[in-house]
Amino acid sequence: MKKKILGIFAILILAGTAGVFAGYKWLQKYAETPLNIEQETYFTLPVGTGRVGLSQLLVDKKMIDEVRPFPWLLRVQPELGGFKAGTYQITPGMTLKQLLLLLRSGREAQFSIRFIEGTRMKDWIPLLANANFLQHTLNGLSDREIAEKLGIQDPEHPEGWLYPDTYNYTAETSDLAVLKRAYSRMKTSLDEAWAGKEENLPYKTPYEMLIMASIIEKETALDSERDKVASVFINRMRIGMKLQTDPTVIYGMGDQYNGNITRKDLTTPTEYNTYVIDRLPPTPIAMPGLASLKAAAHPAKTPYLYFVADGKGGHTFTTNLVSHNQAVQVYLKTLRAGQ
Numbered sequence: 001m002k003k004k005i006l007g008i009f010a011i012l013i014l015a016g017t018a019g020v021f022a023g024y025k026w027l028q029k030y031a032e033t034p035l036n037i038e039q040e041t042y043f044t045l046p047v048g049t050g051r052v053g054l055s056q057l058l059v060d061k062k063m064i065d066e067v068r069p070f071p072w073l074l075r076v077q078p079e080l081g082g083f084k085a086g087t088y089q090i091t092p093g094m095t096l097k098q099l100l101l102l103l104r105s106g107r108e109a110q111f112s113i114r115f116i117e118g119t120r121m122k123d124w125i126p127l128l129a130n131a132n133f134l135q136h137t138l139n140g141l142s143d144r145e146i147a148e149k150l151g152i153q154d155p156e157h158p159e160g161w162l163y164p165d166t167y168n169y170t171a172e173t174s175d176l177a178v179l180k181r182a183y184s185r186m187k188t189s190l191d192e193a194w195a196g197k198e199e200n201l202p203y204k205t206p207y208e209m210l211i212m213a214s215i216i217e218k219e220t221a222l223d224s225e226r227d228k229v230a231s232v233f234i235n236r237m238r239i240g241m242k243l244q245t246d247p248t249v250i251y252g253m254g255d256q257y258n259g260n261i262t263r264k265d266l267t268t269p270t271e272y273n274t275y276v277i278d279r280l281p282p283t284p285i286a287m288p289g290l291a292s293l294k295a296a297a298h299p300a301k302t303p304y305l306y307f308v309a310d311g312k313g314g315h316t317f318t319t320n321l322v323s324h325n326q327a328v329q330v331y332l333k334t335l336r337a338g339q
Helices: 002-031 051-060 070-076 096-105 121-129 143-150 175-195 206-219 223-239 246-256 263-267 290-297 321-338
Strands: 041-045 086-090 111-114 166-169 306-309 315-318
Touching (some): 086 096, 111 121, 121 143, 143 175, 166 175, 175 206, 175 290, 206 223, 206 246, 206 290, 223 315, 306 321, 315 321
Antiparallel strands (some): 306 315
């Protein structure tokens, strides 16, 4: 009788062990079930969301079908808990376990916004306003108000003070935070360029060099030409010659510019019309990139006083007006041939 009782007890223990093992395997299978998504998406876990809230979110978004095993899974595998709030990138084929590990890691999705060299403040604001997952705090503010929030010393003229580049951010980063990074990078880049510049350049302040860099940026897209373009303007400044650069005229025209510059435009006085004024314009005319800053700080040593487009993406540089006029005729002939 005693042996029979012991046998029954042993059978019950084995049955219980088998049941626990089966339950564990069932939970493992549940954890390895792929989420119900067919394309890359983003999942946002709000601050303060607990286990129950997370499971309900997953059900509401139809990412999982069965919620009852969820609390048991986290009990059996506590390393899957401790998830962090944020917005995460979810890809097809990702399992529930992989999602939980991602939420625990805190590796939020990265978004990016690209500001191109030579663009202006008026181009940056719409990009920020249309950026996904960015917290928009600047909508409706004027350039001056934005500049004041950034701490720009002369808030009336924020042009040129933002460093063009690609900026990565996580969801709910503010648009102001992105611009603060761009402003900080430009200040640092300008300070470094000024500290390492060539001696005896005709700039009185780092700001004047920033103005020059913005003009160089608008005059050529070729890195190989930037120092030569810089040399032309430096040579002109040294002999008291007007800069006579079209991009400054365009900037001074503001909304009146329709894509063409007329002879009247070149002779109409504005504080930016370098065909009229005999100095640098009062502010930068665009956001210069690092290559243009370096060119302004290290212009090539050349005798050039003129340059004109060659119709092939570059420019022809000359030392005198006669040669320049000949280069202009060659350019016009190239344009007509291409029509």
